[in-house]
Amino acid sequence: xxxxxxxxxxxxxxxxxxxxxxxxxxxxxxxxxxxxxxxxxxxxxxxxxxxxxxxxxxxxxxxxxxxxx
Amino acid sequence: xxxxxxxxxxxxxxxxxxxxxxxxxxxxxxxxxxxxxxxxxxxxxxxxxxxxxxxxxxxxxxxxxxxxxxxxxxxxxxxxxxxxxxxxxxxxxxxxxxxxxxxxxxxxxxxxxxxxxxxxxxxxxxxxxxxxxxxxxxxxxxxxxxxxxxxxxxxxxxxxxxxxxxxxxxxxxxxxxxxxxxxxxxxxxxxxxxxxxxxxxxxxxxxxxxxxxxxxxxx
Numbered sequence: 001x002x003x004x005x006x007x008x009x010x011x012x013x014x015x016x017x018x019x020x021x022x023x024x025x026x027x028x029x030x031x032x033x034x035x036x037x038x039x040x041x042x043x044x045x046x047x048x049x050x051x052x053x054x055x056x057x058x059x060x061x062x063x064x065x066x067x068x069x
Numbered sequence: 070x071x072x073x074x075x076x077x078x079x080x081x082x083x084x085x086x087x088x089x090x091x092x093x094x095x096x097x098x099x100x101x102x103x104x105x106x107x108x109x110x111x112x113x114x115x116x117x118x119x120x121x122x123x124x125x126x127x128x129x130x131x132x133x134x135x136x137x138x139x140x141x142x143x144x145x146x147x148x149x150x151x152x153x154x155x156x157x158x159x160x161x162x163x164x165x166x167x168x169x170x171x172x173x174x175x176x177x178x179x180x181x182x183x184x185x186x187x188x189x190x191x192x193x194x195x196x197x198x199x200x201x202x203x204x205x206x207x208x209x210x211x212x213x214x215x216x217x218x219x220x221x222x223x224x225x226x227x228x229x230x231x232x233x234x235x236x237x238x239x240x241x242x243x244x245x246x247x248x249x250x251x252x253x254x255x256x257x258x259x260x261x262x263x264x265x266x267x268x269x270x271x272x273x274x275x276x277x278x279x280x281x282x283x284x285x286x287x288x
Contacts (some may be wrong), residue, residue, distance in 0.1 A: 029262065036167040039072055039075075040074070041074040041077070041224040042078075042087050042223075042224050042225070043078045043079065043080050043225065044080065044088075045080040045226065048084075048107060049106065050075055050078075050086055050105070052074035052078050052086075052088060053072075053074075054072055054073065055072075055073050056073070057073070057105055057107075057112065059107065064071075066186065
């Protein structure tokens with residue numbers, strides 16, 4: 001997967017942008033049943049939550065947070 | 070880069086997310102730091118922290134600074150640095166940390182305008198402590214020590230209203246942040262690092278499955 005990471009710019013500033021960090025729907029994450037999800041990190045703040053997993057920053061949109069299994 | 074947030078991910082009062090990554094596969098000698106601005110969906114790499122730690126003991130943010138303190142470089146270090154969010158410059162704090170053991174990073178969380186941290190402060194003392202940050206003196210003060218050891222299974226303590234959920238998996242605690250009274254709650258089994266709270270529900274991973282619990286059912 002091309003994640004947009006450019007090793008030549010290790011010491012630069014912007015290394016990734018919107019186009020290389022696709023937002024994913026929470027459902028599609030849940031469907032993967034990928035054990036590497038266990039190494040992701042969830043960050044919550046008022047009104048927002050992100051799940052950082054592999055090279056992706058996933059915006060956990062409020063409408064998908066009410067998912068019940 | 071296999072895992073963008075391999076070392077840490079924290080929320081900042083400015084609404085951004087600070088991320089740390091260290092990947093031995095790329096032979097990095099230091100942690101890479103990023104700031105994610107969800108408003109414009111942009112990830113920016115920050116200057117490297119001077120003490121070169123790869124597993125910090127404390128990482129937290131205030132309105133003005135991102136702090137990275139202690140941890141492991143080649144050896145355990147006790148230096149404390151803060152990154153000035155306005156000037157973009159790392160500043161060394163005069164006071165250092167005691168040697169605390171770098172393996173157990175403290176986990177910060179905001180509560181009612183204050184900044185708290187939970188975890189094993191010192192490897193010589195197995196019990197976990199709740200601390201509060203004094204922004205004037207820039208030191209962490211002990212709030213309460215809990216007769217509980219081990220590391221939280223989650224990236225952050227789970228705070229819902231005034232209830233702080235400390236999820237280890239097999240034994241879990243709920244702490245009333247108004248009184249710091251603790252209560253044992255439901256055994257969740259072996260859980261992993263992901264949780265998401267929304268209203269009074271939370272999600273977590275367990276052996277590749279995603280489960281949900283309702284906090285009303287935890288007691």
